[in-house]
Amino acid sequence: MKAILAEGETCWRVEHADRAAVIVDAAGFFKHARSAMLKAERSIFMVGWDFDTRIDLIPGDAKDDAPEKLGDFLNWLSKRRDEIDIRILKWDIGLVNSVTRGETPFYILSWMFSNRIQLKLDGAHPSMSAHHMKLLVIDDRVAFCGGIDMTVGRWDTRDHLEKDKRRRSPMGFEQGPWHDATTCVSGPAAAALGELARTRWELATGEKLEPVDAPSDPWPAGLEVDFHDIEMGIARTQPEYEQQHQSGEIQAAKLAIIKTARKWVYIESQYFASRVIAEAIAERLAEADGPEVVVINPEGAEGWLEAKFMDSARIRLMKLVRDADRHRRFRILYPVNDARTSIYVHAKIMIGDDRVLKLGSANLNNRSMGYDTECDIIIESREDGDAISQRILALRNGLVAEHLGREPSEVEGEIEEHGSLIKAIEALNRTDGRGLVEVPMRELTPDEEMLAESGIADPERPTGVANRMSGYLRRRRYTHA
Template sequence: MTRDLTKKQNETEHDRYRCVERAEKFALIVDACDYFVTLRKVMIAAQTQLLLIGWDFDLEIEMVPEASDEEGCAPDGFPNKLGPFIEEVLNRNSELNIYMLKWNGSVLVAPGRLLPTAVLAAFGNERIHVALDGHHPFGACHHQKIVVADDSVAFCGGIDMTEDRWDTSEHLPDDPRRVKKDGTPSEPWHDTTSAVSGDAARALGALARERWERARGEVLEAPAFSKGSIWPSDLEVDAFGVDVALARTVPPFDNAPLINEIEQSFLHGIRTARESIYIESQYFACDSICAALEERLREEGGPQVVVINPKYALSAFEDDAMHEQRDRMLAHLRAADHESRFRIYFPVTTAEQPIYVHAKVFIVDTSALHIGSANINNRSMGFDTECNVVVEKQGDLIAGFRARLLSEHLGMRPEEFEAVLAQEGALIAAIEKLNGPSGRGLRTICERETTMRSAVLADTGIMDPRYRHGDEPSTGQGIRPRHIAATSAIALVGYMAWRIWRRTRR
């Protein structure tokens, strides 16, 4: 089925990619507004097997905000909320099975979402199979975001089906559709994913079923070839007949070694870049990536490096933990940048409100495009479970997608950006010519003042750990989240019993 590459890295003997397969169709989707609509069409069209692999699923979100009729249905006639939508998809197709795998740690991050998931699993259609994935070292995260329908169409990227993800590419200030379930506003949110068909979709299906087997011990059979195409007719195809590689991060576990294909592919791209490296990431805090970029910036006439990041993290604690690491990286990179070839920006709306960047994109020149779940941080390189898709040697496709992303950030049409880029001849020069001083655009990220908490968090790396080759794999027998939960429950019961005993003694 797969055509394994034999290229080896100098640092290790691991392949850069899990496999390379042909995609009959390949599409790039920007922001969750378009993704959720497309996803609904594919889920409705699925015939026998639908695999949903994600960090989290919030069954109570409206997938098409502010579009429900009196019965709670979206314009396609199916329930708008994710949970009822899944049930109705199953009710209308007696041959379909849906497998939903989410990270077990999401129960601790968002405990309120556990009950709807448990209800769906226990009392919903018997053909919905729900599992919490705990097959990873303690503290690690199952972070892949994959959807596969009948091995015919698959999605891989950074968008979760959960709260706060929905937004349009316009990122309108105070958009009334961009709200949380409690009615409070959500911040502007930028994200990306990809869609593939053909052998590339089957490869993602095999990976998803492998992940299900590791989490549940249950082997799922690959579906038979679907009868007819389920690719949505209005999903624009960006390329036909392209090779798509799968790159993973898998932490060592149950005596299996670390897989860090994503890190190796990023480092290869940095080493071989000639003109530019363009990165969109939720974080910018990876030691190995920083060292590789610093080396290129010290060169004479090396590539330009442009990074798009959020201005702030999602919480003050996370901001201290992750952005202190970012600030330290920036100090190194700016010191090495003797030819002014490095920029790091955050995007803003027309009202100058920061847009949160959740996309995970890595583009080398116009020769390689990486898109998936992996951030530029240590966890994504060697601790969490990640999956990226990679397209190489598709210059027009890659250049077009980079222009599409930057034109969104700068508030213009892609053709306008491409024209200025051709005129200026360099990425940074084009951005700076088009980037206005106010309104929609990109703003420079500056280092923040270090605090005692941020210094401790950065020094310990407690929020951003990783494994490296040679580290001893976890056997799965150590402390696990369930052990902490059980210990906490026992401690609580013991404390209550002690309180009762104390009262009876008075």
């Protein structure tokens, strides 16, 4: 089969990673990010949709003298290590979130006018577009890339305990269970992510930064390596804006994974709202011997307005897919914890068979395919049954096991017995306690039908790009093998 990774099509760059790890849920990410930043010698570069200086990175688990809260921690680092350049690039409209939720302006204002820690706002995007990629790069040696924002409401463990006090907001409010994921990589791949961060900085500020040259190894203490010495792809979504050209590598990669899957496509996403992706899934489900497709979503979108648009779009696309699913190979499910409280799914993962893993910031919605800035990493096996293939399967089984409250070995055993991911989930699923629940289908009201197709909240492309890109991407769907 033709390789998924192709520079200029399904990815921006293919780079070598000495080490790569998948980190599931934000308790692990915050802990390992803090560990890596403590090892920084020259540079800490944070790029994201949102940051909240008040969050506790390791609630109640500090074993050193460094502060636990993000703002205090970064100030503590900057005062003790004059040689470290700390830069934060935050989506400009995200500043409104900081003010309205009660975050103290002390850090924001001081960092915006500081040389020690520099905070800049990224407004280099079309109107109402979001700067959505989430990067943390240390010394150009280690980089985190995924779906987790360093902000309020993200911290959680893989247990997703009911009413866990460690999840409380800085204002003391209870926060629900939250599922998320990111990656950590080292080597040239980390340096390439550093280059991408510097490119965003230059677009937003006009300041050109030089690459970082440091002898450090800021790999987080205790972080298990999933992949050694691999080639990995870095894929982007970039909207056309001034001198920036449109890039749709992430959508092309998703379509290629769906088209080439033989047995299973496993997806975790905050939304199911991209018609292009839904149509590609429907085509494969209509095949007599096509793959199973399992989508893990939240029960519903956050907020009243978002739910009106995104949940309506999901129902419409669920109907499209289910109409094509004559062989019953599609499931869309949401996870619940031991108390049957729904777990909000914010992870953005796609796994095709045991062959390819894609993880990053991009959802299954139109914005992530062409209107917002996104960054995903792609790890591809080159040979059936190799070490990469085995680890991709193990990671998928671990994710399914987390949602079912089971052991990965149980998931593996049931898949081997049934030859089906769906049958394995059904065999292990519980009707009480931890498990997965089917997203219900219903009829849309006329108003919801209009919202689902309007594209107001979830545009595909900036004005003038849509027609050019849609024709190209539709051709890619039929020619990629």
